[in-house]
Amino acid sequence: MKKRFVFRFSPNTVKKPLMSYLVREFNIDVNIWNADISYGREGKLVVELEAEEKAIEDGLAYARSIGVNCSPLIKELQFNQERCINCGSCTSVCFYGALQINQESWELEYDPEQCVVCGLCIKACPLQLFSISREEE
Amino acid sequence: MKTIDQINEKIRNGNAVVFTAEEVSRMAETMTSAEIAEEVDVVTTGTFGPMCSSGAFINFGHYNPPIRMEEVSLNDVPIFAGLAAVDSYIGASSESTFDETYGGAHIIEDLIAGKDVKLKARAKGTDCYPTKEVQTVINKDTVNEFYLFNPRNAYQNYSVAVNSQKHSIYTYMGSLMPHMENATYSTSGELSPLLNDPELRTIGIGTRIFLGGTQGFVSWYGTQFNTQKPKNEQGIPTSNAATLAVIGNAKEMSTEYIRAAYFEKYGVSIFIGIGIPIPVLDEDIARAVSIRNCQIETSVVDYGLEDKPVLGMVNYEDLRSGTIKVQGKEIKTGAMSSLEKARKIAEELKTWIKNGEFLLSHPVEMMPKNSSVKGLEQRS
Numbered sequence: 001m002k003k004r005f006v007f008r009f010s011p012n013t014v015k016k017p018l019m020s021y022l023v024r025e026f027n028i029d030v031n032i033w034n035a036d037i038s039y040g041r042e043g044k045l046v047v048e049l050e051a052e053e054k055a056i057e058d059g060l061a062y063a064r065s066i067g068v069n070c071s072p073l074i075k076e077l078q079f080n081q082e083r084c085i086n087c088g089s090c091t092s093v094c095f096y097g098a099l100q101i102n103q104e105s106w107e108l109e110y111d112p113e114q115c116v117v118c119g120l121c122i123k124a125c126p127l128q129l130f131s132i133s134r135e136e137e
Numbered sequence: 138m139k140t141i142d143q144i145n146e147k148i149r150n151g152n153a154v155v156f157t158a159e160e161v162s163r164m165a166e167t168m169t170s171a172e173i174a175e176e177v178d179v180v181t182t183g184t185f186g187p188m189c190s191s192g193a194f195i196n197f198g199h200y201n202p203p204i205r206m207e208e209v210s211l212n213d214v215p216i217f218a219g220l221a222a223v224d225s226y227i228g229a230s231s232e233s234t235f236d237e238t239y240g241g242a243h244i245i246e247d248l249i250a251g252k253d254v255k256l257k258a259r260a261k262g263t264d265c266y267p268t269k270e271v272q273t274v275i276n277k278d279t280v281n282e283f284y285l286f287n288p289r290n291a292y293q294n295y296s297v298a299v300n301s302q303k304h305s306i307y308t309y310m311g312s313l314m315p316h317m318e319n320a321t322y323s324t325s326g327e328l329s330p331l332l333n334d335p336e337l338r339t340i341g342i343g344t345r346i347f348l349g350g351t352q353g354f355v356s357w358y359g360t361q362f363n364t365q366k367p368k369n370e371q372g373i374p375t376s377n378a379a380t381l382a383v384i385g386n387a388k389e390m391s392t393e394y395i396r397a398a399y400f401e402k403y404g405v406s407i408f409i410g411i412g413i414p415i416p417v418l419d420e421d422i423a424r425a426v427s428i429r430n431c432q433i434e435t436s437v438v439d440y441g442l443e444d445k446p447v448l449g450m451v452n453y454e455d456l457r458s459g460t461i462k463v464q465g466k467e468i469k470t471g472a473m474s475s476l477e478k479a480r481k482i483a484e485e486l487k488t489w490i491k492n493g494e495f496l497l498s499h500p501v502e503m504m505p506k507n508s509s510v511k512g513l514e515q516r517s
C-alpha cells in the first residue's frame with residue numbers, strides 16, 4: 001500500500017535519522033514531499049510511504065516509540081468548503097492536482113490524497129478558507 | 138425587429154423566451170443570427186468577480202443630542218465621513234486599523250448578513266450638533282438607507298496575469314508564481330455582461346440589472362471607461378475596456394452574491410454579483426449575444442515587470458481548459474471570478490424575467506462613444 005503521512009519532530013527528536021531507519025529496518029519506500037524545520041528546531045516532514053500494510057504499521061509504531069508524532073496527511077490541510085465560491089484561484093497554484101475545478105459544474109473539487117501541504121493555496125484563496133492543522137494526531 | 142416595450146409585454150404575459158448567454162452560444166452552433174433574433178427575446182448574462190471599486194452609502198440616523206460625524210469607523214474600519222452629519226460611505230477596500238485582512242468589504246458583507254457592527258464616531262461639536270463622541274452598535278435594520286454604489290464594476294474583458302520574474306508576487310490577480318508557472322484571469326467569458334453587448338447598444342444609464350441578489354441599476358458609466366481599446370474581428374476589445382457604475386439597495390442583497398475578500402499582500406476587495414439582461418432587438422444583437430469563448434480574446438500581461446508588457450493573446454476557451462501557451466511555454470491557469478456563481482446569477486435573472494418579476498428598461502441615456510483613460514502626471 002501507498003499512503004501519505006505527516007511526521008512531527010520535537011527539538012529532541014529532530015536529529016534522529018528516522019527515514020533511513022524506516023527504509024532499512026522495515027523495507028518501506030519513502031518519498032519526501034515536504035520538509036520543514038521551524039523556529040525552536042521543531043520539524044515537520046510530509047512523506048509518502050510505500051510497503052506492506054504491516055510494515056507501515058510497524059514503522060509508524062517505531063516512530064511513535066522514539067517520540068515522533070505521526071498522522072495521516074488527510075487531516076493536515078483544513079478547508080472550509082462550505083464558504084467556497086468556486087472561483088478557482090487556488091487551482092492556479094496547486095501543481096499536484098489536489099484542487100481542481102470540475103470542467104462541467106465549475107465547482108471546486110478537493111482531493112486530500114493528492115495534497116503535499118505546500119501551503120500555496122492558503123495565500124491564494126481570497127476568502128481565506130484554507131489553513132494548516134495544528135492538531136498533533 | 139422587436140422593441141423593449143413589446144418584449145416587456147411578453148414578460149408581463151409570461152411568454153417571453155429567455156435564455157442565458159451560454160445557452161444562446163450553444164444554440165448559435167446550429168442556428169443563424171436571424172433565427173435567434175426571431176426566436177429569443179432576452180439573453181441573461183452574469184459575472185461574479187472581485188471588484189475593488191465598490192462601496193456602500195449608509196445613513197445611521199440622528200443621535201440625541203445630534204452629532205455631526207467627522208471621523209467614523211465600523212468595527213475599527215475607517216469609513217468616509219466627509220458628507221452630511223450622519224451620512225457615510227463604506228469603501229470596500231478600506232482596511233481595519235488592527236487587521237489588514239478585514240475591511241470595508243467585510244463590513245458590507247456583515248451588514249447584509251444582518252450582523253451587528255460596532256460604530257464609533259467623533260466630532261468637534263457645534264452649536265447645532267453638540268455631541269462629540271458616539272459609540273454604539275448598528276445593523277441593517279437600525280440604519281436608514283444602506284445602498285451599494287460602486288463606481289467601477291463589470292469590466293468588459295480583462296487581461297490575463299503572469300509573472301516572468303524569479304520570485305512570487307502577490308497581486309489583485311492573486312498569487313503569481315515565478316517563471317510564468319501560472320496565469321490568472323477574471324471574466325466569465327461568453328457569459329460576461331459587457332462582452333455580450335460590446336457596443337453597449339442596450340446597456341446604458343438607468344438599465345435595470347441583477348445586483349447582489351436583488352434588482353439594481355446602472356447609475357453611470359464606470360470610472361476608467363475606455364472605448365479606445367483595440368478590438369478583434371468579432372468587435373470584442375482585447376483588454377479591459379468599458380465599465381459600469383451600479384447602484385442597488387444593499388438591505389435586500391444576499392451574501393450569496395456579495396462576498397468580502399482578502400488578497401495576500403494586496404488588501405481587501407469584494408466579490409460582486411452582477412447580471413444584465415440583453416433584449417434581442419435585432420439580428421446584430423443576436424449575433425453579439427451568440428459570441429463563444431473561442432471568439433473572445435484577451436491579452437496576457439507580465440505583472441512581474443513595471444511596465445506590464447503584453448506577452449501574447451489567448452482566448453477564453455484556452456483559459457478554461459486549464460492551460461494556455463504563451464511564448465512557447467505551457468502555463469497553468471486559474472480564474473479569479475467564479476463561473477459557477479456567474480451561471481447561478483444568469484439563471485436566477487432568467488427565472489425572474491420568466492416569472493414576470495423583472496421588466497427590461499429603456500436606458501435614460503446611452504454610454505459615451507468616445508472615452509479614453511488618462512494617467513496621472515507630475516505637475517507643479
